[in-house]
Amino acid sequence: QVQLGESGGGSVQAGGSLRLSCVASERTAAMGWFRQAPGKEREFVASISWSLGITTYGDSVTGRFAISRDYAKNTVYLHMNNLAPEDTAVYYCAAAKSYLGGRMQRDDAYTYWGQGTQVTASA
Numbered sequence: 611q612v613q614l615g616e617s618g619g620g621s622v623q624a625g626g627s628l629r630l631s632c633v634a635s636e637r638t639a640a641m642g643w644f645r646q647a648p649g650k651e652r653e654f655v656a657s658i659s660w661s662l663g664i665t666t667y668g669d670s671v672t673g674r675f676a677i678s679r680d681y682a683k684n685t686v687y688l689h690m691n692n693l694a695p696e697d698t699a700v701y702y703c704a705a706a707k708s709y710l711g712g713r714m715q716r717d718d719a720y721t722y723w724g725q726g727t728q729v730t731a732s733a
Contacts, residue, residue, distance in 0.1 A: 612636055612722040616703045619727030622693055626731065630688040632703030632724060639709040641686040642720055643677065645699035645729075655701070657714040658686060666714055670696075693731035700726040 613635035622628055632641065642657035654668045656677040665677050676689040686703065704720035713719045 612638060612705050614703045614705060614722055614724035616701065616724045616727040619701060619729045621730040621732065624694055624731050624733050626693050627689070627691045628693065628729060630690070630701055630703075630727060630729070632686045632688075634684045634686070634705055637681075637684055638705045638707050638722070640706040640714055641677075641679070642704045642706065642714060643686075643688045643701060644704060644717060645697075645701045646726075647696075647699040650699075652702070652717055653699075654715040654717070656688060657706075659709045661709075664709070666712075668715065690729070693729070695731050695733050698730045698732075699728075701729050702726045 615633045618630040637660050640659045643655040644652050646652040657666045658677045674692045678687045703724040705722040706720045710719050
């Protein structure tokens with residue numbers, strides 16, 4: 611059982627930045643970030659493969675968010691810039707047993723999930 615722990619959420623003004631961290635108890639094949647706003651479905655944000663660092667981004671965050679990994683610390687980061695009110699959501703870290711290319715945007719590609727961290731961007 612892989613344990614995931616997110617941190618770094620908070621409240622910022624629109625245009626501000628935050629960095630989320632997710633520490634994994636062990637490395638799997640890939641990691642992802644999803645988010646869910648009240649009354650909305652869970653949305654893919656970004657993913658990264660542990661070995662080659664291949665990244666994928668959701669359309670709504672491309673150019674503003676960046677995902678990275680620290681191999682030595684078993685930690686994945688989500689760097690969020692130019693935050694907007696529509697980015698407000700609970701952000702979840704997830705771990706996948708296999709790297710599935712384009713399928714990494716689907717939440718069913720992931721086996722393990724963190725507890726979530728709230729991000730709020732106010733106008």
